[in-house]
Amino acid sequence: MTAERPGVLDGAIAPAENSRLFGHGEAEVFLAQSYKSGKGHHAVLIEGPEGIGKATLAFRFAKHVLCHPEPTEAPDRLGDPDPGSIVSRQLASGASHNLLHLTRPVDEKSGRVKGAITVDEVRRAGKFFGQTSGTGNWRIVIIDPADDLNRNAANAILKILEEPPRRSLFLVLTHAPGKLLPTIRSRCLPLRLKPLDAGAMRQALAHLGFDMGGGNADQILAAAGGSVAEALKLINYGGLEIAAAFDDVIAGQGPAVRKQMHKLADILSAKDSETIFDFFASLLQSRVMQLAREAALAGDIGRAERFAHLSSSFAERLAISEGYNLDRKQTVLSLLDDLKDRV
Template sequence: MKDSLPEPRLAAPLYGHQAAVQQFEESFASGRLHHAWLISGPSGVGKATLAFHLARRLLGGSDLSSPAGRRISAGTHGDLLTVARKMDPRKGQLRGEITVSDVQPVQSFLHHTATEGGWRVVIVDGLESLNRFAANALLKILEEPPPKAVLFLTTSSPGALLPTLRSRCRPLVLSGLGGGDMRALLPDLPEEILQRAHGSPGRALFLAQDRDGICASLVARAMAGEELDHDNWVIISRLARDADGFALVCDLLGEALAARAREAACSGNLALAAGMAERTRRLGQIRMQSERFNLDKAEAIREALALARSGPED
C-alpha cells in the first residue's frame, strides 16, 4: 500500500502547481530573475517539493540521474543550502524554531563563488518557525542580495511574517492539487480522506493516521458539548505520547471550529461566528506554544478540547 510521499528533495515528477512554475519560468526567461521567492500555501500542499523542483531547474539537476541531480538528491551539491528546523538530539524531535545560528551560514554561502560556476540556491523551509533574531538575520541577507543567488522561502503562515521580509520576496501562492493528482500520488487512500484533505497530499497522509477514528471521535464529542469520561482521558494520555497525536487532534478540532464559524456566518449569527473564529485563534496559540516550548501535550489536548465545550459567552 502506498501510504507515503517521497522526500521533497527526491520528488519527481512535480504534481500540480504549474501556474507557479510558469511564473518562475517567465521570470527566468526574462533575464531578470528575482532573488527571493516566497512560496506559500496550506500545510502539506507541496511547498518544499516545489522549492527543490525550482532549485533543480537552476542547478541543472532536473534529471535525477544526472550528476547534478544525484548530488541534489544526496544533499551534497555545493551550490545548494537548505535551512529548516533541526532535530534536538536530547529530545529526539524537531526543535520548535529556526534560530539565528541556523541562518548565519547563509551569509557566507551566498558570498562564496559558486562551486559549479552557476547559481547558488538557498531553501528556507518553514519560514514561520524563524525566531525574531533569525528573521532579522534573514532580512539583512534579503536587503543585500549577491548576484547569481536565489532564495526559495516556504511558509504556511505568510501573515505571521515580518512585512519587511514579505515585501522583499516575489510571491508564489500555491493552491490545492486537483483530484487526479491526489489520486495519482496516493492511490491507496480512501476517497473520503482525499476529499477532506482539500488538495493537500501531506494533509491526506496526516488524516489517514487516525485509522481507528479515535481523534475524530474525541473532537466530535467535544464539539457536541459532552464531558469526557475517564476512558477518554486515558486515550488523551496515550495520544500525547504519540508523535503526531497532539497535532492531529488540533488539526481536526481547528477544522471543526472553522466549519462551525462558517455555518454561523452563513445563517447570520455573526456573534457566534466571531466567537468560533476567536476559539480557532486560541487553538493556534495553544498548538504553537506547546510545540515550540515542548509543553505537556496531554494538558494541551485537554485545553484544546475545552475550547469546543466552552459556552457562547466564552
C-alpha cells in the same frame, strides 16, 4: 516521521528526492519562463497550504536552475529531473555546494525536530554565500517554511534579502504569508499555489504507492482538503480515527464523554505522537473556525467573535505547551473542555 529523515512523513518522498509534481503546471511554467527571460526575481515567496507540493516545486526549480545556469539557454519548461544526475544526487544527499536548505534543525540531545528555525541556522546562509563557488553557478537558499523563523532569524534573513549576493536565488516557502514580516513579503515575488484537486491528489498518492480505488478513498480525499500531507496523516497515522473520536467527544454528553476525552488525550500524548498531535491541533483550529463561520453566516456575530477569540486562545496555548514542553494530555483535556463549554 521517520527517524532517518526527520520532518518527512511516513510514506512520503523527501522533496529533494521527489522526481514528480502534480497539480502545479501553471506555476512550473511561470518559474521556467521567468527564469529564461533573465528577469526573474531574486526571491520567490511560494505560498499555499501545507503538504501541497511547495517544497517539491522549490527543489524542482532549483535543479532546473543549477542544471541550466545560463537563463537564456534554459528550457521554457521544468522537466522531470533525472534522479541519477550529479545535481539530483547532490541535492538528495544534502552535499550540494550550490543549495542550502534552511529548515527546523534536529535537537542533538532529544533527536526531535526543534520548534523554530533559529538565527544560528540563518547564519549558515552568510557562510554559504561567503564561500567561493568553484563552478560559478547560482547559489540557492530554500527556506522551508519561513513561518518557522523566529524573530531574530526573520530579521537576519531580511538583511540578506535587502542586499542579495550576485547570482543568488531565494525560494521562500510559507503556509501562512500573513504571519511573515511585511518587509520579507515585500521583497519577494509571490507565487500562490492552490490545494490539489481530486485528480492531482489521486496521481500524487498513486506515485507514493497508495491504491486510491479502495472503499475509503473518497473519504480520505474529502478530509485531506487537497493536501497530500494531510492524506498521509489520515492513512498512516490514524487521522481518520482521531477525527471520528474528536467528533464523538464534541457531540457527546454525559459521563461516557469524559472517558472518550481521556482516551483521545492518551493517544495524542503517547510517545512519538508529534505528527498526530499536530494533526489534532490543526483539526481543532479548523473546526473552531468552521463554527465561527457558521455563526457569522447565521447572523450571530457575537457567537462568531467568541469562536474567533477561542481560536486565537487555542493557538497561543498550543504554542506555549510546545515551547515549555507542558504535559500534552492536560493540554488536550483543557482545550476540549473549553470547546465543549462553547458548542
